[in-house]
């Protein structure tokens with residue numbers, strides 16, 4: 062399903078070494094990856110394999126110590142200044158003293174959008190994440206799943222083509238997570254955004270992705286890239302099909318192979 066023709070994120074030989082008191086930590090080593098427009102790419106691997114570091118590097122929140130990384134054809138920090146992406150963190154991170162609309166509005170205020178433009182954008186993204194009518198509530202009046210949807214709305218509000226999501230549903234129970242997975246897939250189909258998504262869950266990665274990137278630690282690196290054979294239309298029941306089970310098996314094998322390296 063990947064378009065194959067229009068690279069949005071290109072990493073070539075990306076290294077990132079953190080100097081620490083216990084010596085250098087090779088968080089990323091020789092990472093090569095191209096993400097094309099409209100791809101939904103998941104990163105999966107054991108703790109410490111560099112998933113978050115790679116996402117943060119794409120977002121220019123970390124700087125590689127080697128290799129090259131471009132986003133929309135420009136260096137990652139320039140792409141950040143050009144507001145190329147929205148970033149969704151593990152925790153919703155909403156300000157409790159602002160309403161949901163107020164939280165979504167904050168980055169827009171900083172970016173200088175007019176009041177009328179902000180109102181129009183807030184209404185549109187609340188609708189997209191199925192929170193229409195909740196804009197006037199405070200975060201603590203919403204469930205964890207609704208708060209996470211609000212944080213996705215905040216990342217969508219300035220209409221970046223790329224959405225980077227670091228384990229956004231990790232803290233939620235399975236039923237809520239299922240619903241949000243469905244909602245995210247629907248949103249991806251509607252908006253045609255390019256999505257980079259970190260997860261620990263094999264079913265979540267297989268359900269959502271056009272491509273699954275398996276990573277391994279010490280040093281953090283890519284050990285396998287799996288192209289999904291699933292159709293774009295994915296009801297939750299697709300998880301019971303032989304095709305889904307075969308893909309899950311392939312990811313599990315990839316994770317196991319990566320582990321045997323240690």
Ligand SMILES: Nc1ncnc2c1ncn2[C@@H]1O[C@H](COP(=O)(O)OP(=O)(O)OP(=O)(O)O)[C@@H](O)[C@H]1O
Nearest residue numbers: 079081086088107108109110111112113114115281
């Ligand atoms: N700022 C930092 N300083 C030093 N070491 C760091 C820093 N950030 C990350 N690391 C190390 O880099 C490695 C990769 O970390 P990272 O958080 O990217 O892994 P991860 O795959 O996202 O793990 P998890 O699944 O637990 O979130 C780990 O060994 C981590 O301890």
